[in-house]
Structures are given as structure tokens and as C-alpha cells.
Amino acid sequence: MASGKLVLFDIPSREPCKSWSPNTLKTRLALNFKGIDYETEWIEYPDIAPKLAEAGVSPQTGELAPYTLPAVRLPSGKYVMNSASIITELEALKPTPPLIPNDQAQALVDVAYGLMVETWGSMRPLCMNRVARQVLNPASVEHFETARAERFGMSLAELEKKKGGEEAWAATKEGALKAARLLKQTEGPFFAGTQVTYADLVYVGCLQSVRRVGEDLFQRLVGYDESLEVLYNECKQWVERDSY
Ligand SMILES: N[C@@H](CCC(=O)N[C@@H](CS)C(=O)NCC(=O)O)C(=O)O
Structure with a gap:
């Protein structure tokens, strides 16, 4: 097997x-x-x-x-x-290179999960309808739309129309600046300073997802603070293999 x-x-x-x-x-x-x-x-x-x-x-x-x-x-x-x-x-x-080398890194992973949930959560009204319309294959669209409409109590088109404006961006900015503050607490460019940990990949995965949905969305998101784009660029080498 x-x-x-x-x-x-x-x-x-x-x-x-x-x-x-x-x-x-x-x-x-x-x-x-x-x-x-x-x-x-x-x-x-x-x-x-x-x-x-x-x-x-x-x-x-x-x-x-x-x-x-x-x-x-x-x-x-x-x-x-x-x-x-x-x-x-x-x-x-494959213990080497480690991604969660110690308890401090594990704590950062938990923080990064929270940041990812906050960022993706606040961007849902901006992203979900585009995911259905522009990203997914027809085979997935109905399942995606039905499940998400049940969850949000409205269709994705309505969600985008009603909540996908500046209100969503204000919440997104708040989350992005929270991530940026954490990044700037260390010498950077990573959440743990000079060492890459899984926390970085969790958050960069979220940034990359936004990029896949729309370059315009990504540019505005990373535009909130330079540290976000620096983090993304430092991790870009691990984003490149995305199709196989
Ligand atoms: N906390 C989970 C979340 C996984 C998750 O929600 N995945 C979505 C894809 S973005 C999914 O598979 N959803 C299935 C569905 O909606 O039926 C993890 O990190 O693995």
C-alpha cells in the first residue's frame, strides 16, 4: 500500500x-x-x-x-x-531542519494560527465570492457555496456586497498591524527573529492564499506594514513549489 x-x-x-x-x-x-x-x-x-x-x-x-x-x-x-x-x-x-525547535516556537505557532484566523476571517467577505467565481473548479463550486452560505446565512455574492467593503478592510488592517507589531518585537525578519519557524509558514501561507485570490487584495494587505512584505519575501522560496 x-x-x-x-x-x-x-x-x-x-x-x-x-x-x-x-x-x-x-x-x-x-x-x-x-x-x-x-x-x-x-x-x-x-x-x-x-x-x-x-x-x-x-x-x-x-x-x-x-x-x-x-x-x-x-x-x-x-x-x-x-x-x-x-x-x-x-x-x-524529518527533524532537521526543525520548524518547532522549542516551546517558545510552539507558543509562536499558536499565535500565528490566531493571526491567520483573524486575517482570513476578516477578509472572508473580500475573498470568498472570488474563490467561488475565480479560483475553484466547477466540481467544487456548489459544495463550497452551499456550505459557506449556510455558515454565513447569506450567499457569497451577498456577503461580498454587504460586508466586503471598507469595514472588512478596517478589520483586516487591525489584524495585519497586530502581526507586524509581533514581527517588529524581534530583530526580524521572522516571528522568532532570525530563525524561521512554523509560525512564519502559517502566516505566509495565509498571505499567499490572499495573493492567489487577488493580487490587489494581497498588495493592500502587505502594504499595511513593510515587515509583512519582508516576511513574505524571506519565505518566498518555500512558496514557489505550489503546483505538484
Ligand atoms: N484547522 C484545520 C482547517 C482545515 C480546513 O478547514 N480545511 C478546509 C479547506 S480550506 C476544508 O477542507 N474544508 C472542507 C469542507 O468545507 O468541506 C487545518 O488546519 O487542517
């Missing part, structure tokens, strides 16, 4: 197919950083649950859905879902 190569399950975009989800990007960036040999299997939204259930993965609680991506199949053949569990496995699989 085991192929020997790690498989990353990711959500495809329209052609040219590239990683776009803030959730899967953080795992992809970690694989790229560590130089782990992997291949990508692209899974459309409606196929995520059947695929993972068939592989024997137990459904989770406390997340957006019982089955979510990222998920990986480790070289041992074991399937792991959820980026938080996956990074632990990746650290064990």
Missing part, C-alpha cells in the same frame, strides 16, 4: 492548477522547507470526505467539517488529517 513517497492531499484551483487554500498552504510550505519528497493528489471539495473516510480516517469534531484538507499519507502508509497533527508528524519524519 505504501508508495514510499509522502502524498499531500490539496484542493485544486482552475488551470493552471496551484495550491490556494490557507489551510493546505501551511502544510505545503512546511514540506517545501524541510525538503521532504512528496507528491500532490488534488481533491475537489465534494470528494474530500469520501476519500478520507475510505482511507480509514476518523472524522474530527471542532473543525469546519468532519473531513478537511490538508491531509497527508505518510511514507508508512498512515493517513493524517489536520495541519496541526501533520506538522507533528513532519517534525518526527
Whole structure:
């Protein structure tokens, strides 16, 4: 059963197919950083649950859905879902270079998750409708729209129209400046100073996701503080492999 190569399950975009989800990007960036040999299997939204259930993965609680991506199949053949569990496995699989070298780095990861949730959360009205209209393949659009409309109590087009204006940008700016303040507390360019940790990849995954949705959105977001663009550029080498 085991192929020997790690498989990353990711959500495809329209052609040219590239990683776009803030959730899967953080795992992809970690694989790229560590130089782990992997291949990508692209899974459309409606196929995520059947695929993972068939592989024997137990459904989770406390997340957006019982089955979510990222998920990986480790070289041992074991399937792991959820980026938080996956990074632990990746650290064990290839300890060097480490991404969570100590407790302080773990604390920063928790902070970065919070920043990512805040940034992506405040940008939802600006991004979600574009994800449905411009990023996803037709095979995923209906699932995405139905699930998100249930969650927001309105269609994504309405969400964009009603909440995707300056109000969303004001909340986004607040979150971005919070990230920038943390970055500037150290000598930089990373959250832990001169050492890259998983916290950086979590936040840069989010920045890259915004970029995939719209260059205009990305430019305004990183334009809030120079430290954000510096962080992005320092991590860019691990963003580049995004299509296979
Ligand atoms: N905290 C989870 C979040 C994963 C998540 O929500 N993934 C989304 C993709 S962006 C998903 O798979 N959603 C499935 C669905 O909406 O049915 C992680 O980091 O792995």
C-alpha cells in the first residue's frame, strides 16, 4: 500500500492548477522547507470526505467539517488529517531542519494560527465570492457555496456586497498591524527573529492564499506594514513549489 513517497492531499484551483487554500498552504510550505519528497493528489471539495473516510480516517469534531484538507499519507502508509497533527508528524519524519525547535516556537505557532484566523476571517467577505467565481473548479463550486452560505446565512455574492467593503478592510488592517507589531518585537525578519519557524509558514501561507485570490487584495494587505512584505519575501522560496 505504501508508495514510499509522502502524498499531500490539496484542493485544486482552475488551470493552471496551484495550491490556494490557507489551510493546505501551511502544510505545503512546511514540506517545501524541510525538503521532504512528496507528491500532490488534488481533491475537489465534494470528494474530500469520501476519500478520507475510505482511507480509514476518523472524522474530527471542532473543525469546519468532519473531513478537511490538508491531509497527508505518510511514507508508512498512515493517513493524517489536520495541519496541526501533520506538522507533528513532519517534525518526527524529518527533524532537521526543525520548524518547532522549542516551546517558545510552539507558543509562536499558536499565535500565528490566531493571526491567520483573524486575517482570513476578516477578509472572508473580500475573498470568498472570488474563490467561488475565480479560483475553484466547477466540481467544487456548489459544495463550497452551499456550505459557506449556510455558515454565513447569506450567499457569497451577498456577503461580498454587504460586508466586503471598507469595514472588512478596517478589520483586516487591525489584524495585519497586530502581526507586524509581533514581527517588529524581534530583530526580524521572522516571528522568532532570525530563525524561521512554523509560525512564519502559517502566516505566509495565509498571505499567499490572499495573493492567489487577488493580487490587489494581497498588495493592500502587505502594504499595511513593510515587515509583512519582508516576511513574505524571506519565505518566498518555500512558496514557489505550489503546483505538484
Ligand atoms: N484547522 C484545520 C482547517 C482545515 C480546513 O478547514 N480545511 C478546509 C479547506 S480550506 C476544508 O477542507 N474544508 C472542507 C469542507 O468545507 O468541506 C487545518 O488546519 O487542517
